[in-house]
Amino acid sequence: MSSGMSSDEIIKMEIIDNLGIEVGKLKLRAFPQSSTDDQVDFSRGGLTFGVNGVAYGSCDAAWFIEGVNYIDPYDKCLYNITPIVALEGTDALTRGSSGNAQYQRFHHALGAVKGGIIGVYYLKKGTEQLRLDLYRMAYCASKIEKGYYLIIQELSILNDLLKLIDKYGVDSDRVKEFIESYLELTNSIWEKQFLSLYGSWDKFADKRSTIIKDNYIIKHAGRMLRNFTDASQRAGHIALGEMFLSKYFFENKFLVYLFPKMTRTDVNYLDEKKSNDKEWFLLRNEPGINIVTMDELIGLPLEVKDTLLSIKDEPLKGEALSKYNECIKVIHNGLKSGDINIDQKYLP
Amino acid sequence: MEINSKDFLKVMSVNFSFEIVSTCIGDAIKMSPFEAFIFANITGARYLNNNVFQFTPKGLMKTFRSAFEYDFVNGLYEGTFPKYSPLKLSSKYPFLFNEEKFVFPIEFTSEDQLSRKIKEYEKKILEDGSSPLNFIYLRIETRKKGNGMEPFLEYLVCEYFARKGFMVENQIVLTHDIGSPDFGSFKIGLCKVEKGTRKGFHIIELALLRLNKSSSFFVENIDFSAVVGEVKTSTNNVKDQIMKYMSSSLFNIGFEITANNRTASRDDLGVIYISKHHEIVIDEPIIPFSQSEDNTLLTMQYKEWIENYLKAYLLTNLTDDEINVIANRMILKNVECKSDIIEIIKNIKIVDLIDIIKGD
Numbered sequence: 001m002s003s004g005m006s007s008d009e010i011i012k013m014e015i016i017d018n019l020g021i022e023v024g025k026l027k028l029r030a031f032p033q034s035s036t037d038d039q040v041d042f043s044r045g046g047l048t049f050g051v052n053g054v055a056y057g058s059c060d061a062a063w064f065i066e067g068v069n070y071i072d073p074y075d076k077c078l079y080n081i082t083p084i085v086a087l088e089g090t091d092a093l094t095r096g097s098s099g100n101a102q103y104q105r106f107h108h109a110l111g112a113v114k115g116g117i118i119g120v121y122y123l124k125k126g127t128e129q130l131r132l133d134l135y136r137m138a139y140c141a142s143k144i145e146k147g148y149y150l151i152i153q154e155l156s157i158l159n160d161l162l163k164l165i166d167k168y169g170v171d172s173d174r175v176k177e178f179i180e181s182y183l184e185l186t187n188s189i190w191e192k193q194f195l196s197l198y199g200s201w202d203k204f205a206d207k208r209s210t211i212i213k214d215n216y217i218i219k220h221a222g223r224m225l226r227n228f229t230d231a232s233q234r235a236g237h238i239a240l241g242e243m244f245l246s247k248y249f250f251e252n253k254f255l256v257y258l259f260p261k262m263t264r265t266d267v268n269y270l271d272e273k274k275s276n277d278k279e280w281f282l283l284r285n286e287p288g289i290n291i292v293t294m295d296e297l298i299g300l301p302l303e304v305k306d307t308l309l310s311i312k313d314e315p316l317k318g319e320a321l322s323k324y325n326e327c328i329k330v331i332h333n334g335l336k337s338g339d340i341n342i343d344q345k346y347l348p
Numbered sequence: 349m350e351i352n353s354k355d356f357l358k359v360m361s362v363n364f365s366f367e368i369v370s371t372c373i374g375d376a377i378k379m380s381p382f383e384a385f386i387f388a389n390i391t392g393a394r395y396l397n398n399n400v401f402q403f404t405p406k407g408l409m410k411t412f413r414s415a416f417e418y419d420f421v422n423g424l425y426e427g428t429f430p431k432y433s434p435l436k437l438s439s440k441y442p443f444l445f446n447e448e449k450f451v452f453p454i455e456f457t458s459e460d461q462l463s464r465k466i467k468e469y470e471k472k473i474l475e476d477g478s479s480p481l482n483f484i485y486l487r488i489e490t491r492k493k494g495n496g497m498e499p500f501l502e503y504l505v506c507e508y509f510a511r512k513g514f515m516v517e518n519q520i521v522l523t524h525d526i527g528s529p530d531f532g533s534f535k536i537g538l539c540k541v542e543k544g545t546r547k548g549f550h551i552i553e554l555a556l557l558r559l560n561k562s563s564s565f566f567v568e569n570i571d572f573s574a575v576v577g578e579v580k581t582s583t584n585n586v587k588d589q590i591m592k593y594m595s596s597s598l599f600n601i602g603f604e605i606t607a608n609n610r611t612a613s614r615d616d617l618g619v620i621y622i623s624k625h626h627e628i629v630i631d632e633p634i635i636p637f638s639q640s641e642d643n644t645l646l647t648m649q650y651k652e653w654i655e656n657y658l659k660a661y662l663l664t665n666l667t668d669d670e671i672n673v674i675a676n677r678m679i680l681k682n683v684e685c686k687s688d689i690i691e692i693i694k695n696i697k698i699v700d701l702i703d704i705i706k707g708d
Contacts (some may be wrong), residue, residue: 004421005432012401021400034392034487034496036461045460077358080458094422127427270595 006033008060011089011124015061018155023063024166026084030061033257042086043079049086049111049119050074055298056111057278059086064163084170085162086112087120102131103241104234107282109149109246116146116181118161119172124151128192132193133245135186137157137206148179151186197287209328210246211335216348218253219246222316222324225266228280229273231302236279243283254348255289260331261312261324264295296343297331304330351497351607351622353453353488358542358626359666360451364507369450372476373469376452376483382560384449384484385434386550387396390503390518393451396480403441406499408432409552413661415522416653418690423604424555428689429447429671433664434556443481445559446591448636455488455495462487482647494581494607499577501600502530505605505620508628509533509575510548517551520576521657526596527589531577531605539568554661564706567699572651587613596641598650601633659693666703674704 012030027049031038040046048058051073063085066309070082070232075213088108091265092101102123109119121138123130130153138149161178168174198204205211213216221242227235227277239257247255274280294308304327326348334340350595351359360366360377368379379387387393389409394402409432420426424433438445454469456462466485473480489496502518510516510533519531533548540549542563549563557565561609576599578586590602594617604610604619612619615634623629663671674692682690 004410004413004423009407010422013403016398016401016403021398028400031459032392032401032404034396034489035459044459094426188678285625 005119007091007095008033009092009124011060011122014124014155015087015344018158019162019167023159023162025065026062026063026166027066035076036205041071041072041074041297041300043077043081044076047086047103047283049083049109049115049117051114053284055278056089056112056282057105057108058086059088059108061087061114062112074111082110083116083117084165085120087158087159088123088287089121089124089157091124091126093123093128093130097128100131100238100242102134103137103245104135104174106134106244110141110145110337111122113141113145113147113178119149120139120149120158122155123151123153135190136194137245137248139183139187139190140251141142141244142179142183144248145253153263157182162213164188173241175257211332212250212253213294216256217246217250218256218258218283219243220258220260220331222261222328224261224313224315225269226313228270228277236276236277240279243286243289247289249288255285256342256346257291258287258293258331260294260297260308260328261313262293263291263309266312267291267293292342292345292346296346297335299334299340300342301330303347350490350495351488351500352495353455353620355606355626356453356486356488356500359504359622359628362626363504363628364511366458366628370459371450371452371483372472372478373483374452376450379449379451381445381447381449382553382556384451385444385556386507387451387503388484388550389490389552390506390550391499391644395441396466396470396473396483396485397441397443399463399470402466402485405432405434405437408437408520409555410519412521412657414524416649418656418693420686424661428686429668430664430666434552434559435667436558443479447479447482449482449484451484451486453486453488455490457489457491465647468644497607498530498581499580501607503590504622504628505531505577505603506533506550507628508620510550513539513546513548514575515549515551521596522596526592528577529589529593530579531603532599533575533577534654535570535573536651536658537567537570538565538658540565542625551658551661554658555664557662558665559703565702567702572647572648575601575603577605580604580606585613587617590617594637597639597646602611602637603630630671655698656693657707659696659698659701661703662698662701663689663696670704 038047041048042062047062048055050056062083064081064083066081068082070079072079086109088105090105106121109121113119138151141149145333155333164175215251221239222236225241243257270280294305306324307327311320311323314326331340356502357654361368368375369370369378385405389405392404392406394404404440408423410421411425413419413421422428425610430436432568454462470480481638494606506516506518514533516533517533517535522528540547540563554699576593578590580586586604589602594602595601601618604612605620610619611622616637618633619631621629664690675683675688679688
């Protein structure tokens with residue numbers, strides 16, 4: 001099998017070709033794909049951002065200003081190099097990524113956003129369509145978090161933003177106006193599709209494996225233990241992406257993330273063995289969410305639980321998928337009606 | 349040995365007679381722009397075209413995703429027409445093929461240190477009145493096991509076999525279940541002639557044909573054979589991997605490739621290593637590899653696919669308009685989708701394609 005040039009390298013080449021190595025006093029930091037330095041915290045020379053010791057994945061590039069004092073929200077230390085924009089890029093849309101795999105890199109620039117820096121997720125245009133949910137996720141993240149989050153498909157937008165920042169300053173009204181206009185525009189694009197596809201949040205919830213309660217939502221997904229233990233599977237990243245989708249879409253509600261194919265023993269195992277795994281750590285430590293399993297479903301019919309246990313480690317295809325779909329129908333409707341409930345211990 | 353800067357220079361000079369020259373930033377290997385491009389393509393060495401994130405062709409010179417199939421990866425082709433062909437790259441980056449290049453090693457332990465060294469070298473080169481665009485640096489990451497020099501070993505073996513008359517490729521295309529061997533060399537029905545001498549070649553030289561006026565290619569009648577190799581570092585055991593490749597029945601000989609003197613893990617495998625005198629040493633297998641079943645049909649199918657693979661490289665010498673001229677002749681329309689390009693690749697004859705390329 002040949003993989004050609006990596007997505008990261010293609011994106012970085014594009015950035016250099018279109019934006020150059022600096023925009024005024026904003027300097028670029030980017031590393032070759034073979035480097036592991038991107039996994040180091042930005043202030044110590046890398047491209048990883050986070051807050052309070054929690055890292056949110058590494059970015060592909062960042063623009064910074066030298067000689068300006070900066071307290072890094074990741075380690076609360078003072079540095080004299082200030083990050084201004086952090087970018088995660090992908091050319092997945094040219095490689096056939098049409099579904100929720102597009103969400104899997106959303107959290108990379110989120111660390112910067114949570115720290116008050118502008119985060120950008122660039123999905124290069126390709127044969128596949130952008131999942132417009134990303135616009136809404138970024139829009140809501142920008143409202144809740146300290147920084148702004150932009151989803152772009154044209155580097156010219158980033159170029160314009162960087163020029164404005166260089167000319168007027170990152171905290172200027174001009175920059176704020178530019179970003180907020182862009183966010184409103186992209187959110188309205190999402191909104192138009194939302195209304196056409198769903199019409200209401202209730203319909204959205206039904207179609208998107210979600211149950212809306214008064215002060216919390218339940219989002220269910222057919223994840224299994226191996227999704228988080230096997231590094232070659234991207235399902236862990238996608239689970240994280242979908243978690244952030246639910247969290248930001250329902251910004252005022254607590255999120256109960258239900259994995260019906262998993263047990264509490266599975267979760268405890270992962271907590272013990274995968275405490276250093278970035279994606280699992282984020283799933284378990286993101287404020288406002290709890291992971292629950294089949295063991296925390298009060299009122300779950302025994303035969304449904306037995307079926308789930310019989311397929312818990314099977315990939316969701318063929319017979320296992322059919323069985324799961326039958327089980328999840330019971331669970332989804334039961335949670336909606338109140339016949340099945342989440343153990344109170346895991347609710348806000 | 350852990351290959352360091354000195355070893356790099358010596359190995360290149362001892363085995364390939366590349367000249368070590370003294371430059372304003374230290375010793376470097378002098379190469380023609382085409383040799384340098386091939387070197388950078390395999391090793392990931394980067395041109396000093398800026399001091400932040402430099403250009404390398406590594407990863408761009410690939411065509412198909414899998415053997416026996418015709419699905420493009422992002423590389424030479426994107427969508428339908430060639431995207432990162434050397435012809436198109438030469439317009440975007442004119443420095444690639446215009447002058448001699450100087451390849452020099454940089455040892456480093458962090459990206460920050462590397463960045464400072466690059467800026468320092470760039471300044472020195474400019475002060476010297478030279479162009480940084482003619483300098484290419486090889487990363488020697490001394491904090492990594494083996495100094496991160498596996499791609500350099502791939503280059504050494506490729507260059508060695510190319511000079512022995514074979515067609516060579518690193519990270520060769522096979523199938524998902526077999527994997528992607530680090531090295532392959534082939535006797536196929538195509539040879540390169542340069543300055544009147546018959547030579548082997550790196551596969552990407554097919555994509556350089558139009559730019560490199562000193563070489564040409566000829567079809568010849570020759571029995572197909574293939575050799576496979578895998579680079580061994582201090583942390584991986586390659587025996588199982590090579591056995592997987594050999595079990596595909598596509599290869600006649602398998603080699604373990606290492607920087608250190610060692611013996612092959614099996615009598616029916618060979619080993620390639622670098623001696624303490626910096627010479628590349630090839631120890632052939634003691635006994636021939638015994639294929640478990642008759643592979644004649646599979647070899648024929650593989651040979652047929654490889655011939656199309658070569659044509660995919662050759663086609664990238666043409667502009668989009670020139671490809672459309674061929675398309676109108678062969679499929680009676682312009683290229684509109686991937687299957688159109690594939691049809692051209694499959695049906696055009698190699699000799700005709702070479703003639704078209706060399707026609708200007």
